[in-house]
Amino acid sequence: MLRRLLIAIVVLVVIVGGIVGYNFFVAKMIGQYFANMTPPPVAVSVVEATPVTWKPGIEAIGTARAAQGVSLASETSGIVKEILFNANDKVETGQRLVQIDDAVEAADLAAAQAELELAQTQLERQRTLRERGVTAINDLDVAQASASSAQAQVLKLTAVMNQKSIEAPFGGVIGIAQIDVGQFVSAGTVLATLQDLDNMRVDFSLPEQQIPMVRIGMPVSATSEVGDLQIRGKIIAIEPKIDPNSRLVTVRAQLDDPGAGLNPGQFIRVWVELPEEQGVMALPQTVVTSNLYGDSVFVVRTQGEGDQAKQTVEQVFVKTGRRSGQLVEIADGIAAGDEVVSAGQNRLTSGAAVKIDNTVNPLPAAAN
Template sequence: MFKRLIIAIILLGLIVGGIVWFKFFRDGMIAQYITGQVPPPVPVSAETVEAVTWEPGIDAVGTSVSAQGVDLAIESGGLVREILFAGNDSITKGQKLVQIDDDSEKASLAAAQAALTVAIAEAKRANTLSERGVGAVTTVESAEAQVESARAQVAQVQTSLDSKQLTAPFAGEIGIPQIEVGQYVTVGTIYATLQDLSRMRVDFAVPEQQIANLKLGGAVTVTSEVGDFSAGGTIIAVEPRVDPNSRLVSVRAEVENTKGRLFPGQFLRVRIALPKEEGVIAVPQTAVSSTLYGDSLYVIRPGEAADELKVEQVFVTLGRRSGGRIEVVKGLAAGDQIVTSGQNRLTPGSKVKIDNSVALDAPAGE
């Protein structure tokens, strides 16, 4: 009985020991296999850094405004008798647009002109009597005053009559009529908008730090996200104060609108061109990775083998932005080869292979 117990313990020990040995053997073989595996190089796109001619500028967003544009309003109330334009008509300066009922004013003008005629006749009669010595001087003066009063009355009624006929203050394109024939309108009622679209102005604002770069006559470029519109212009005015709330200064530029593709109120992107600078290091913005530790790029370095490449993470100091590029003030030198896309799969020391046939990790839509 005792021998059987001893034999059972020995067999159990052999079985347990074999299981433990097999586990350690298996783990060792797996670790050896994994250690022997070399990860393949990560495909990335790359670019060699070069000193370029930098074209700095000030970017802003603005709103288009016509050089001449007004909402036309009724000068004198009454019934609308005629509307002499249609929407989007090309209007000339002084062209008659709307006729308000003026029968009452015409009657008043006729009465005033008749009174003037009577006053002139009375004045002539008084002058004749005075020359013959049978009229008093005061009578002549009173008659002449009546003539001037009658003329003033005629002018006043004529002005009231003219206000019933609405004309264009300048040439341009007129909008949709806001009134109807037979409608009773009051003073100040807007009846249409008139815009001169041949020349357009753009109002925008820039940070106060850029005030020194704003000069009258400076070149600007405006682009619209609608219709692929682009045009050049010049700065015509700079507000001589900074908004204390936004710390922005207002600027106005003027651009040509020869094709009539730009309309008042449109959203525009504005760029003010600044003098070019030589020898600036600039890289694609997609090459820069920003973290809590700072801004960095991956620079491609030779590996241990002859045909091997690896990357080094280099922290840099960034400067100005222009289009899709950003200035590198410190950390890179001309001739360095940097990763421009694919860096989201890299860690310092990773092996890479350059493949510029495909823009890896490109933003959607590009």
């Protein structure tokens, strides 16, 4: 009985040992297989780090304005007699636009002119009598004062008559009439707007820190999101006072030949062009990966020569600087000639094998 028990125990130990040994052998072989298995190279596209001519600038948001633009208003009250324009008409300087009823003023002016003629006649008579010595000098002075007073009254009524006629102060495009014929208007009532669309400007604001970088005469590029309009210009004025609330400074630029696609009040994106800089290291912005540890790029490193050459990537932390369009300045971390991964970074880790394939490059323009 004891013998059978010992045999059973021995058999059980052999079986369990075999199972454990087999499992250990399988695990070891699988570990060796995966340890010796090399993952296939990751296909990536690259750009070569090359010093470029950097075109720095300042981006801002502005508002389009006409070089001359006013809201035409009446200087006096009265009934609108005539409206002598249609909306969007192009008018000339001095062109009559609105006529307010001036019948009363015309009658007063006629009476004043008659009094002026009488006063001038009496003045001439007093001068003749004075030359003959048959009148006192005081009578001549009274006649002279009466004639001057009558002349002033005529000038006053003539000015009042002119206020009844609203004329264009400059050439431009007239807007929609805000009044109707027969309507009573008081002094200050807006009649229509007048804008000189042939000469356009753009006003924009910059932080006080950027003001030392701009100068009068610097070129600017103004872009409108309506119709993809892009116009060149130059800075013509910088407000000398900084807004104490916003710490912003207003800058004005004159636009060259705005054409027919720009209207006062329109939203404008402004790019102030700063002087060019030579030999600046710049890369497409998409090559830079940002995380809690900083900004980094993947640089391709080649090991070996000929058929034995192997390409891997190294994650390099960089110091970024200014941005311009699709490019970002690399102030430190990259040397000229380095091949930087521009597509496929999300599948990479430092030391991973790669295969360069630039047939599909999402940033050909930025790479150049």
